Amino acid sequence: MTVSEPTPAPERAAGPSAPPDLGVRAAEERFIEAMGLAHEEDRLPRIAGRLVGLLILSPEPVRFDLLAERLRVSRASISTNTRLLENMGVIHRVTRPGDRRDYFRINEEPGLLLRIADRYRARQADAEEMKQALLAKAGSAVVVERLEGLVRFYSALADSLHRMLAAMDGGRDASRSGAT
Amino acid sequence: MTVSEPTPAPERAAGPSAPPDLGVRAAEERFIEAMGLAHEEDRLPRIAGRLVGLLILSPEPVRFDLLAERLRVSRASISTNTRLLENMGVIHRVTRPGDRRDYFRINEEPGLLLRIADRYRARQADAEEMKQALLAKAGSAVVVERLEGLVRFYSALADSLHRMLAAMDGGRDASRSGAT
DNA sequence: CATCTTGTTCAGTCTTGACAAAACAAACCG
DNA sequence: CGGTTTGTTTTGTCAAGACTGAACAAGATG
Numbered sequence: 515m516t517v518s519e520p521t522p523a524p525e526r527a528a529g530p531s532a533p534p535d536l537g538v539r540a541a542e543e544r545f546i547e548a549m550g551l552a553h554e555e556d557r558l559p560r561i562a563g564r565l566v567g568l569l570i571l572s573p574e575p576v577r578f579d580l581l582a583e584r585l586r587v588s589r590a591s592i593s594t595n596t597r598l599l600e601n602m603g604v605i606h607r608v609t610r611p612g613d614r615r616d617y618f619r620i621n622e623e624p625g626l627l628l629r630i631a632d633r634y635r636a637r638q639a640d641a642e643e644m645k646q647a648l649l650a651k652a653g654s655a656v657v658v659e660r661l662e663g664l665v666r667f668y669s670a671l672a673d674s675l676h677r678m679l680a681a682m683d684g685g686r687d688a689s690r691s692g693a694t
Numbered sequence: 695m696t697v698s699e700p701t702p703a704p705e706r707a708a709g710p711s712a713p714p715d716l717g718v719r720a721a722e723e724r725f726i727e728a729m730g731l732a733h734e735e736d737r738l739p740r741i742a743g744r745l746v747g748l749l750i751l752s753p754e755p756v757r758f759d760l761l762a763e764r765l766r767v768s769r770a771s772i773s774t775n776t777r778l779l780e781n782m783g784v785i786h787r788v789t790r791p792g793d794r795r796d797y798f799r800i801n802e803e804p805g806l807l808l809r810i811a812d813r814y815r816a817r818q819a820d821a822e823e824m825k826q827a828l829l830a831k832a833g834s835a836v837v838v839e840r841l842e843g844l845v846r847f848y849s850a851l852a853d854s855l856h857r858m859l860a861a862m863d864g865g866r867d868a869s870r871s872g873a874t
Numbered sequence: 875c876a877t878c879t880t881g882t883t884c885a886g887t888c889t890t891g892a893c894a895a896a897a898c899a900a901a902c903c904g
Numbered sequence: 905c906g907g908t909t910t911g912t913t914t915t916g917t918c919a920a921g922a923c924t925g926a927a928c929a930a931g932a933t934g
Contacts, residue, residue, distance in 0.1 A: 537831060538831045541823065541824055541827030542824070544820075544823070544824075545820060545821075545823070545824040548820040552817050552820070555737060555813065557735060557737070559921085559923085560922080561923080570837070570841070570844075571824070571837055572837075573836040573837055578880075578881070587923080588924050589882090589924095590924060590925075590926095591923055591924075593881060593882055594882085614879075614880065614931075614932070615879090615880065616880080627847075633735065637732050640728040641725075643721065644721055644724075644725040647717065647718055647722075651717060651718045654753040656753040657753055660800070660802070661750070663862065666862070667804070667807075670858055674851075675851070678847065678851065682843065682846075682847065739891085739892060739893085741892080741893080758911070759910080767893080767894090769910085770894060770895075770896095770912080770914095771893060773911060773912055773913085774892090774912085774913090794901070794909075795909090795910065796910080
């Protein structure tokens with residue numbers, strides 16, 4: 515999704531771009547790398563994770579080429595990964611009238627969580643299907659119980675996620691948590 | 695962990711080994727593959743996932759070489775992946791007096807879930823650390839709020855997992871859910 | 875129009891990791 | 905002891921995918 519922003523904002527931000535307070539800067543570096551690693555665990559490219567980290571730390575939308583510069587990564591990678599994250603609903607592309615360049619900001623709505631919940635739902639379905647097959651043919655009771663446990667677990671987890679989403683959504687002023 | 699089993703059990707089981715009811719067999723095949731895929735998403739080798747699936751469906755411990763045969767995979771792979779899962783606490787190696795061979799069964803205690811919860815805790819810590827660094831140096835309020843949202847989210851998720859574990863543990867007779 | 879800017883796509887390189895075959899180790903058996 | 909069974913470790917191959925530079929497309933701009 516592409517969002518239009520009213521104010522050009524005099525290109526100065528309290529984010530990870532402007533004032534290089536060295537202590538904070540180092541913490542930002544660590545945080546960005548941590549997000550890179552964390553997202554890699556979720557099978558996303560490391561650069562995508564770093565992008566998310568950087569954008570979480572940026573109060574203002576960040577320009578395309580600044581992303582490449584700050585992460586020391588090719589523009590090609592920025593293009594690929596921003597589009598990926600955009601499609602996943604994790605970040606937004608922001609355009610401004612009279613400015614040909616693209617900016618990006620984190621999506622304050624937690625988009626990824628729904629995806630996680632869906633994954634658990636799918637596993638719940640796998641277990642459920644297997645359980646039904648066994649019940650129809652009188653399979654081992656132990657195994658049926660195990661599968662029931664699996665189904666319960668995954669559905670509880672998915673429910674819990676959905677509830678959390680709902681709670682966070684009502685959470686603050688209306689926008690909440692750059693959740694990933 | 696290696697567990698010793700009392701009964702040799704006359705090598706006959708209602709599991710995926712003995713009675714080849716074709717309908718159930720096909721369902722088992724699907725379930726095992728689904729587990730393979732699901733665990734691949736969690737960054738485990740596909741074979742490890744299939745092993746988990748097979749063992750969930752097996753009421754009795756399964757012999758090492760039968761695992762290789764059933765999954766049509768080299769003994770080397772079985773060795774590597776069983777050890778991996780064993781270290782993670784997902785399966786148990788079972789030995790029997792007078793039998794030199796190794797057997798494996800699923801761990802009824804959900805071992806992996808703790809690992810998942812830990813992962814979320816780690817992310818919570820990342821966000822927390824970044825937030826502290828910002829607070830010390832008066833960072834952007836928006837960003838601090840985002841980080842607080844992250845911290846809340848991850849800790850809620852980890853808590854929820856722990857609670858679920860506790861609930862399932864008290865759940866049935868004492869052993870519960872071959873959770874993965 | 876020629877040229878610059880900005881972002882995308884393509885082709886190639888490089889890394890990572892899964893898997894298997896073979897060599898190996900250890901325990902048992904005769 | 906030599907030979908067998910059982911599992912492990914090592915070595916090599918292969919595939920997937922992340923990342924890059926270069927070519928490309930589409931506007932702007934002089």
